[in-house]
Every structure is written in structure tokens, then in C-alpha cells.
Amino acid sequence: MPMIECSHLSTGYGKYTILEDLSVTFEKGKLTGIVGVNGCGKSTLLKTILGILPATSGEILLDGTPLSAMSRPQISQKLAYLAQGKGIPDMTVFQMVLHGRFPHLHYPQTYSDHDRELARQALERVGIPHLAEESLTKLSGGMRQTAHIAMALAQNTDYILLDEPTTFLDVGHQLALLTLLRSLAQEGKGILAVMHDLPLAFAYSDEIVLMDGKRVIAKTAPAALASSPLLRETFGVTLRHLTKENRYFIET
Secondary structure, rough: OOOOEEEEEEEEEEEEEEEEEEEEEEEOOEEEEEEEEOOOHHHHHHHOOOOOOOOOOOEEEEEOOHHOEEEEEHHOOEEEOOOEEEEEEEEHHHHHHHHHHHHHHOOOOOOOOHHHHHHHHHHHHHHOHHHHEEEHHHHOOHHHHHHHHHHHHHOOOOEEEOOOOOOOOOOHHHHHHHHHHHHHHHHOEEEEEEOOOOHHHHOOOOEEEEOOOOOOEEOOOHHHHHHHHHHHHHHHHHOEEOOOOEEEEEEO
């Protein structure tokens, strides 16, 4: 099965160890929500999978290939990344989405008609083709985030990694974005999303990865984890699940 496999992974910053002997897998065709208290290593895990932060020990396999054996363009053709706290470049939506094709360029590194067509298709897929010539600086936060998803789609990767994608979005845009991510997973993408809103993470994810103590301590279906002692031990709360509506509410 195509997947990202992390085996006995350790990493950190200088003398500070952030992840220690962590093992977890992420499958294609699923939206996996990654949750845990602040500072537990969620963002660090994404950066290590991406090769931005090197592992000090352990191994990462991308669909069976060691990350350490892959070049940066090869990694970027497999993994797209939406970081938190992104700047707002002074360009049009279409120009930014087209940049998603950069890992696929060859000498002389100019965008082809095929690249432009894939960028247009990505804008269509996320529902904002009418914004193609709009400046990113004029868009709402929700529309900018949607444009970033389009750029990731133009990159044409098997996996999309997102670090707190709903932060600073209003409720309507949060729900629209998570609905889009879930539909992309249903189409076969592997979606890994660090999330801080537990009810939303549990409602929209196929699986939840719970992190604590520098490791993954649970990976399971949301409903199975909602009332687990592990959730209370980690956050001090549990979640009540309304099965019919698939909604979750925090219970202290």
C-alpha cells in the first residue's frame, strides 16, 4: 500500500530533542488529522517528513523509497507543503498556482502550455477560476488558503502536508477548506493536516494521530479516540460524538 512510513524517528534543534523514537504511517486516500498539545512536535514531524529538518536517527520511506536517497526535486514531486504563517506575495492567483509546477521544470526552466493548463485545472478544482487574475493581496484569508491548495494541486503530488490550515479563517471558510481536503483524500491524495481545533479535526479526519511526549501515542479512527482516556490524559478533555450528524463536542 502506498504510504509514508516513519520508523524510530528522532530529530530536534541543536541540543533539544523534539521527536524521539517515533514510528507512524500515513496512507494515501485518507485525511489524517495530527493533534497534540503545543510544543509536542507536530510541525517538526511535518518538516522532518519533508526533509526540511534532517532526522538524527531512524528512517522515512516515501512509497517504499528512503527519503535520504531522494533529491529535493524528487521529494517535491511527491510531497506538497502548506506552512502556517505564510507571507502574501505580490502576484496574481494564477501566477502563484503556476509556481506549483516548479519541481517539474527542466532546463531552461520555463513554464509550458501543459503547466499552465494544469494550473487552470487546479483553480477549477478548488472552485476559484474566476480569481485567476486577482492579486493575492486583495483576497480574504479563506480565498488565499484556497489558492494555496490549488498551488499544491498543480504540483501534482501524492501527498499534501498542511500545518494548521484553518488558523485565522472564519468558520465558513474552515468548513469549506476541510470539506475540500476530505474530497481530495477521497480522490486518492494522502492528506496530513496538523490541527488545533479538536472537534473539527475529529469530524473531518479519517484517522487521528495523537502526539505527546515526543512520540505518537495513538493512531486510530476519530470515534474510537474521542472518549479514550488517552485524550483526557493529553488535553484534559474528552469529546462527545453525535453519530448521526458526525459532530463532536468538547466535554471537560
